Amino acid sequence: MTTLTQAPPTPPAQRTATRPVRAKGFGTPPWFAVPAFAFFTAIVAIPTVLGVYYAFTNWDGISAAPVFVGLDNFIQLFKTPETIQALGNTLLMALVITVAQNAIGLALAAGVNSRIKSRNVLRTFLFAPVVMTPIIVGYLWQFLFIPNGPIARLAEVVGIHNLNVLGDPATAIWGVMVVVIWQHAGYSMVIFLAGMQGIPEEINEAAALDGAGVWKRFVHVTWPLLRTPLVINITLSLIMSFKLFDQVMATTQGGPGYSTQTLSTLLYFEAFQFNHFSSGIALGVIVFVLTAVISFAQMRLFRDRNAA
Amino acid sequence: MNRYTWRTFLLEIVMVLVTAAFAFPLWMLISVGFRTAPEVAQNPMGVPTSFNLDNFTGAWTEGQLGSAFIVSIAITVTSVALLVICGAAGSYYFARSRGAAGMRWYAIIAAGMMVPFQIGLLPLYRIMSSIGLTGNPLAIILISAGVHLPLTIILYTGFIRQIPAEYEEAARVDGASSFQIFWRVLIPLLLPVTGTVVILDGIGVWNEFFTPLLYLGGTDLVTIPVRIYGFVGEYGADWGKVFAGLVMASLPVLLLFFVFQRYMIKSFGSGLKG
C-alpha cells in the first residue's frame, strides 16, 4: 500500500525538476494507444457518429427508413418555447452547480485538511453521497422534500413555513440543484483535498513563521497549488451538470410545469417517449456542442500559462 | 501549527456540525430503513424504536442482492482493470509521442466525455446485438471500458506529462525497448495516479444504471443499481424497503472508502500534482 501513496519521485537531474517536461522527442510507438483506441472507436466514436446522423433525419426511432431532412430538427427545436426554457434551466443549473459545488467542496476540504481529530470519520460521511446511485439519491430527496416532510419540518423550526420545494415552480429547480450539489460536493472535496495534501507543510510553516496570516497563506501558498484541482473540478462539474438527467428524473421529471426540464431530460422524452427520436438526438448534439464550447473556454481561462 | 489549539477545537465543532447537516439525509435513509411503512406514514421524522431488520432482510432476499453484488463486483473489477491497462498505455503514447499527433488524438478522446450517452445508444445496441453480446455482462465491461476511457486518459496523460522524461531516457540509453520502459519504469511511477483512476472509474462503473438495465435486464446477472431501482417500481410507497436496499448497496463502497481513504486521498494528491 505504501507505494500507492508515493508522489512522482524527483528526477535525477535537478535542472529539469523546476519545469514540467512534455513530449520529449524519443517518441513512444503508436501501438501503445491501439487498445485505448479500439475501445474508444468501437464504444464511443462509431455509435456516436452513427447516432448523430439521425439528428438530420425525420426518424421516429421505430418505423422504417429515416429520411434526410437537413437542419429541420434544429430549426424546429429552437422555435419551441420548451427547448428555450430547458436551455435556460440547463445553463442556470450548470452555473449554480459548478460554483456552489466547488465552493462547498473547497470549504469542506479546507476543514477536514486540518488537525481536527474527527477528520477521517467526517471525510467518510462527506464522501458518502458520492458512492450512491444518482437515481436512488433522487428518490431519497423526493421523500425529504415532501411538504410537511423532513426538510419542511426542519424549516418550520427556523421560521420558514409551508415549504414546498419540489412542488413550487419557483423553487423546484433549486431543489434539484441542492440534490446534485449534496451528492457531488464530496467529489470536489476529495479532489481539492488531494491538491492540498500536495502542498508541502514546510512552505506553509515557513510562511507562518514569517508572520503570514491565514488568509495570506491561503492566497499565496495554497491557492496557486489548487489551480490544477480547480480546473479538473470545474470541468467535471460542468460536464456533469450539462448532462444532468438521473436526479431530475427521480425527483420532478421536469415539472411542475416545465420548470425543471433540462436539455437531457427533454432529449430523453423526445427520443423515447414521444416518438421523435431524431429531435431527441438533435438535442443531444446541442448538449455536446454547448458542453464542449464552455468546457474549453473555461480551461483556457484557468490554464496555468506557465505550464501550458 | 502542529498543536491542537482552541482554534482547532473550534474548527472541529464547526466541521462536526456541518457534517451532521450534510449527513441528515443519510440519517433519514437509515431511520426510515429500520421502520415499517405505517410507522413512517405516521411520522416520517420518527426515530426507530427497535432494530427492525425486516426491510433489510426483505430487500436482500427479494432483491437477490447477494448475486447482484457478485455481478457488480465482477463487472467493476474487470472494467477498471481494462481501463487502467488501456488508459496507461494509451496515455504513454499521447504524452510522449513525437510531435503533436499524440495530443491531437488525446483531445479527441477527451472530448468523448462530453457526448450524451443517448446519441449512440441505439447504434451501440445494434452492434452489440449483431455480435451476440446482449444479455452478457461482457457487454457492460466493454462499454464501461469505452465510456470511462476519456476520464482515465485525461488523468493519466496529465500525470505522465508532469513526470520528467529523464528516467525513460536513462533506460533508453541502457538499451531498453519501449515496452520495457513502459513496464519497468513508467508503471511504477504511475501507481499514485492509478489510485485516483481506480476510485473515480470504480464509482462510475459501479453506479452505471441504464446500460446494465438495457443489456442485462431479464437475465440473472443484473447489477446492484438495477436491482435497487427495481424496488422503486415494486414497492413504491414502501420507502423503508427501498431505503434499506440503498443503504446495503452503498455500505460496501463506503466501508472501502473509510478504510482506504488516507491512501486514496494521498494518491489523489499525487495524481493531481503539478
Added chain:
Amino acid sequence: MFHKKGAIRTLAGIAVSAVIALTFAGCASSPSSKSTSSDPVKSSSSLSGDLTVSYLSGNPFTDDTLKKFGAMNPGLKIRDVQSTSNTYQAQIRAQLDSGQGPDVIFIWTGSGNAMAAQILGGAGKLVNLSNQPWAKSMDPAAKTLVSLNGKVYGLTTVQNPYGFFYNKDKMKELGITPPTTFSGLINTCKAVRKKGLVLIALGAQTGYLAYGIPAQLANSIAYTKDPNYLTKLGKGEETWTDSKVWNQSLSKALDEYQTMIKAGCFQDNVTGYSEDAVKQMVASGKAVGTYLISAGLPALRALAPDMKIDFATLPATEKASDLVLTANPGSAWGVSASSKNKAAAEALVNYMGTPQRQALDAQANFGFPYTVNKDVKVPAELTGAGKLYKEGKVLLFPTALWPNPEVKQTIIAECQNLLNGNETVDGVLKAVQKSFGGK
C-alpha cells in the same frame, strides 16, 4: 408540438401504482394461486425453445401467469424482462430496433404512448392477432384501442376505475357522505377543511394525477351531452380539435377544478406531493381520501392494513343521476414481429386471453372487464364503483384516444401550472388545443 414532459410521470404513476397494486393484490388475496386447478386451457406441450416476455416490474399477476404457462409447457424456457416505467420505453424500443426484442411485450392501448399498440403496430413491430380466439369476443371499445386499419395488435383485458378512494370510518366520524353533486362536493370540501383535514389528498407531482380530476369531470360532462361522444372521436368521425362536446366540457371541468382548488378540496402545495406521498397522508389520517386509479389501491392498503376503504366517482353536475364511472384502459399484450418463437408467443397471449385468466386479472388489478358483466364480483374497496359499472354507466378515460403522446404531456404541465396559480383555464385550453395538432 413539443409539449412533452410528463409522459414519464404519468406512466410512472400509473405503472408504479398498477405494479404495486399487483404486488400486494397477489399477497393479500392470491386469487391466482387458488384457481390453479381450474385453469381449463392446456396448451399443447409441443411448444419449445426460448420465450422472452417484457413488462413493468412488480407485476405478480403476470409473474403468476408466466409460472403457470411455463408449467403447462415444460419444453419452453421463459425469460422475463422487467423494467420500471421511467425506463421501459427506452429499453424495449432499443431492443426492438435491433430486432432483438422480447417475444411478448407489455404495451399501452391507443396511440398516446411511445409503446402504444397503434404506434408499434403502425411501425410494423407487432404481429396481427386478429384471428386469435379472444380477438373475436373482445369488447368493441377495447378492440378499437388496440387496432389499426382493421388489424388487432394486442390483447387488453381490464379497465381500471379512476376516482376518489376514501376512509369510510373517517367519513362517518366527520358525519359526511360521498357527495353526488358538484355543489355538494364543494360544501363537503369546506366542511372537512373546517375540521382541519382535507377531503382529497392529491399527488399532483405524479403526472397522471395532475390532470386526472379535470379529465374525469370533462368526461362526465361530455357524457351528459352525448353518451357516444368518445366512440365518435375514437372512430375518427369527429376530431378532438373540432369536438364541441369535448372542448366545452373540458372548459367547464377546468373551471370546476379551479373551484375545487379554491374551496380547499385538496391539501396545500399539491404539486409537491407524489402519488406515494398522498397515500401516506390517507394512511396517517390527515386526509379523508385520495384521488387514484384503482390499480394503486394495494399500495394504500399496505400502508393502512385495517382501513375500511370505499370508492366514489367525483360529481361534475348537479344531478346525482349524471354520475358516471370513468375507467382507464388497462395494459395490453402484443407479439413482436421479430419474434423467433411466434407459436409460443401467441400461445401465451391466448392463454392470457382466456375468460378465466381475464377474470383473475381483473380481480388482481382491481379492475373490471370491458364488457359490462352484471355477475362480476366487486371487491369491498370498489363498492361505489361496482354499482355504476353494473348499470353500464362506465366511460373510458380519454387519454388513450388522444391523437399523440404530446397531448398528455401538455395537459400535465398545464394542470400543474394551474394548480400553482401560474396558468389560467383559457391558457390550459389553448395549449391542449394546440397539442392536438389539428387532429
